[in-house]
Amino acid sequence: MKRYKKYITPYLSAFVIGPLMMxxxxxxxxxxxxxxxxxxxxxxxDxxxxxxxxxxxxxxxxxxxMAVGGILGAYFSAKASISFTSDMRNDLFQKVQQFSFENIDGYSTGSLVTRLTNDVQQVQNVLMMGLRMALRAPGMFLGALIMAFMMNRQLAVIILIVIPLLLAAIILILKTAxxxxxxxxxxxxxxxxxIQESLTNVRVVKSFVREAHEIEKFSRLNRDLKESSLRALRIVITTMPVMMFAMNVTTLAVVWYGGNIIIAGKMPxxxxxxxxxxxxxxxxxLMMLSMVFLQSSRASASMKRINEIFDTEIGLNxxxxxNKDKKVTEGRVEFKNVSFGYSGENGRKDLVLEGISFMAEPGQTIGIIGSTGSGKTSLVQLIPRLYDVTGGEVLVDGVNVKEYSLKHLREGVGMVLQKNVLFSGTIEENLRWGNEDAPMEDVIRFSESAQxxxxxxxxKNGYGTEMGQGGVNVSGGQKQRLCIARALLKRPKILILDDSTSxxxxxxEAKIRESLYHDLKDTTKIIIAQRxxxxxxxxxxxxxxxxKIIGHGTHEELLKTCETYSEIYTTQIGNQSIGAGEEAAV
Structure with a gap:
């Protein structure tokens, strides 16, 4: 309850007045x-x-x-429950925003969305119902029971026989629900x-003509949800007939027995x-209480899922x-015998990087090349601490990245991820993610640098052009250039380009490289590329x-010392020569 006290205290008056009005x-x-x-x-x-x-x-x-009390009770109950869950939803979202990549890997996007929406809504519903019924149902039960005993104790005994049977049925129903x-x-x-996966990748679905497959997959998931919902709601459906049966049987018994008492002249x-x-x-x-308990059972399942988010230990903090106040000022990067692995089953980590050591001086350009799955992206993600190393050290300006605050470390690192992402809003708003206070001159200048x-x-509207969701109204190359401009606007000491000109x-690409070399002379540039x-x-x-690093040096050195690099170079230059020859023939 200590966790939820903070959501109750600001609205304590509503939590108290609502039930009292009822x-x-x-x-x-x-x-x-x-x-x-x-x-x-x-x-x-008479x-x-x-x-x-x-x-x-x-x-x-x-x-x-009664009407005035009911209206006020409903209003304050709604205010208390909505305010409670609104604050809880804010904290949930803040917690998710603090998640490390490793934390996020443990949940599907759909699961996080459901927990922040549907699960929180279930808690809100039961809280609102509970506040309205918290005193109303027990009050009515006790008040009516006292009045019944005051009128005729013999008839009231019938109720005492029925109540335990109903309570047993309610407990059984809740246990099943x-x-x-x-x-x-x-x-x-x-x-x-x-749904999220299908809509996000709708272009791929259509290009492979897989609409029928997606429809079938959705139908299967929808059917599973329907069957699961019906299994759960059968419990709700069962409750009402049981309660109505008990009510009717009890009423018949009271009328029959009470009628005899009236005939005997012992009761008006x-x-x-x-x-x-x-x-x-x-x-x-009792029926109202059973519905509250039944909804509480559903909300309890939702609350358990919400608590899983709250109880998740943040992987990076x-x-x-x-050195929380230290900022990245030079841009020197050093890897010392670094190994890294992603968390797998039973907490086991299979290494994807091993024995990585190199030094990048401020202002240098470091190129990283290798086959798919060689660990290039995993390597650069360790610099801004998107993940933590499994072994060894990553140093920035001679300081272990773990000793920086995440805010100051990431402020000093600009990163264009392998998957380029733009948000809804204008082009200018997207670029200002790099620096929301940057003058328009800088926005334009760094956009020029990124071509x-x-x-x-x-x-038509230039930088005021609205982006579709995810930047769907620009091409892949245009999206990459906007993402590069956004990173440049940040003016980072370390710039990481993860295959961002593919x-x-x-x-x-040559113009972008030239701009980087001239405009960011003091920035350490780490470029992952296939070419x-x-x-x-x-x-x-x-x-x-x-x-593992199998080659390290300049272009000329690697041609002489690294067979893999030499083979890649020969293959790419050979393909370019063939392409040029075909062009000339045409």
Whole structure:
């Protein structure tokens, strides 16, 4: 409960007033049958119209009193529950934003979306219902039970026989419901993940004409959710007939037994009418409590999933940072016998990098080349601590990256990821992710350096052009250039380009490289590339294979000392020569 106290305290008045206001409805509902019995026993029996009118007016006032209390109770209950879950959702999102890549790898995107939306909504629903019923249902149960005993203890014994049987049935229902609701939420996770994956990759789906496959996959996931939901909701459906059966049987028993008492002259007719109403109120209060418990069972499954997010230990944090105020000022990068592996099953890590050692001086350009899966991206992700090393050390300006605060370390590193991402909004807004306070002159200047300015100016609204979701209204090469411009605007001391010009023609790529060398002389540049032409002018080139450095030197040195590099160069230059020869023949 300590975790949730922070969500209750700011709205404590609403949490208290809501249930208290609902008690006004309880008081009215408990008193109305008594008033009705008095009208029947005294007013109707004695044909006293004045008494009937007086009691009728009292009943009207009671109903108005109940209405005001009910409206205020519903309002404050809604305010408390919505505010509670709104703050919780904010904290959940903040926690997810703090997740390391390793933490995020442990959840599917669909699962995180479901937890922040549907699961939080389930908690809100049961909280709102609980606040409205927290005092109302028990109050009605106790009030009606007391009034029933005051009217006739013999009849009230019938209720005491039925209540334990109903409670046993409710407990059995709840015990069955909990695991089914948990499974339903997991099926919803899978459905959301499938939707997200299909919509994100809709262009690939259409280019391979796989619409029918995606429709079938969605239908299967949807069918699984439907079946799981029906299994869970059968419990809800079962509750109502059980409660109604108990209510009707109890009412029949009371009417039959009470009728005999009336015939014997031991009970007035009005009291039996009121008693029957109290029976209904008692059983209705139990029904309301059972629905609250049933919804609580579903919310409990959702709360368990929410707590998994809160309880996730952040993989990367500043707890061990000894130099939290230190900033990256030079851009020197050093790897000392670094090994790294991604977390697998049972916490085991299979190494994808091993024995990596090299030094990049400030202002140098480091090229990294190697086959797919050789560990190039994994290597550069260790510099801004997107992941932590498994062994060895990564130093920036002579300081272990773990000793920096994540904020200062990442502020000093500009990174263009292998998968380029743009957000909805204008081109200018996307570029200002690099520096939201940058003057427009800098936005344009660094766009020119990234060779993005020429095509941006062709748009009608220029830098005010709205980007579609994920930048769908620009080509792959244009997206890469915008992402490079965004990183340059950050003016980092270390710039990492992870195969970020693969969709750009060689002439444009050459212009980008030239701009980097001239405009970012003091910035350490680390370039991952598939084309040797992209890195051959670098101060150092690393050749990776199976997570190890098998070649290290300049372009000329590697041609002489690294067979793998020489083979890649010969293959690429040979293909270029063949292409040039075919062009000449044409």
């Amino acid at each position: 008690l006004t409805e309880v008081a009215g509902e408990v008193m109305l049958p008594k008033f009705m019995s008095m009208i029947i026993n005294n007013g109707v029996a 044909r006293n119209l004045a008494y009937i009118g007086k009691m009728g007016a009292l009943m009207v006032l009671t109903v108005l009193f 909990f695991p089914r609701f948990g499974e339903m939420q997991r099926r919803l996770d899978r459905l959301n993940s499938g 007719v009005g009291d039996l009418t009121a008693f029957t109403t109290y029976i209904v109120q008692i059983l209705m209060s 500043d707890d061990n940072a000894k 993005a300015d020429p095509f941006v100016k062709t748009f 969709a750009v023609d060689t002439a444009t 040797i032409s992209s890195v051959q002018e670098a101060d150092q080139i690393l050749v990776l294979e199976d997570g």
